[in-house]
Amino acid sequence: MEDFVHPGAERILTERGITLLKGDGNMMMVECGPSGLIQVRSGEKGLICFKATPALPDNNATTGASTSTLRPPPRPEAWLKMRIPDVYIIKGDDNEVWATMTSNGKKETYDIERNGWTPVGEGAGKDPAALLEIRVVTPWSN
Helix, strand or coil: CHHHCCCHHHHHHHHHCCEEECCCCEEEEECCCCCCCCEEECCEEEEEEECCCCCCCHHCCCCCCCCCCCCCCCCCCCEEEECCEEEEEEEEECCCEEEEEEEEEEEEEEEEECCCCEEEEEHHCCCCEEEEEEEECCCCCC
């Protein structure tokens, strides 16, 4: 049975002090370098990169928009829960990206600019914040 734990999470915690909790398997922490990655900058942990490969959720894999409803079909997604302290800026990839942060016991979700940098937490003029989750969906095509 799938436990949704990020592969190598214990090693990453030991080597980098970064806590990767669980995800849908469609987003992985990777070596930084190639373009097209989600990039996270932490004052404490440095540059951390993630590769998102959005996929349809298993429970919706065969469903689409019904001709009897106006609801659009589901979009491919990816998500990963984590705990990275002192994150101050995040760069998005080609997808729609949201980052959930926590500071002083309060959560806040940021829309991350596509292929651009978005200040978060202290970078956005607020208190230092920890990154809790990155969530990605593919953009609607025109």
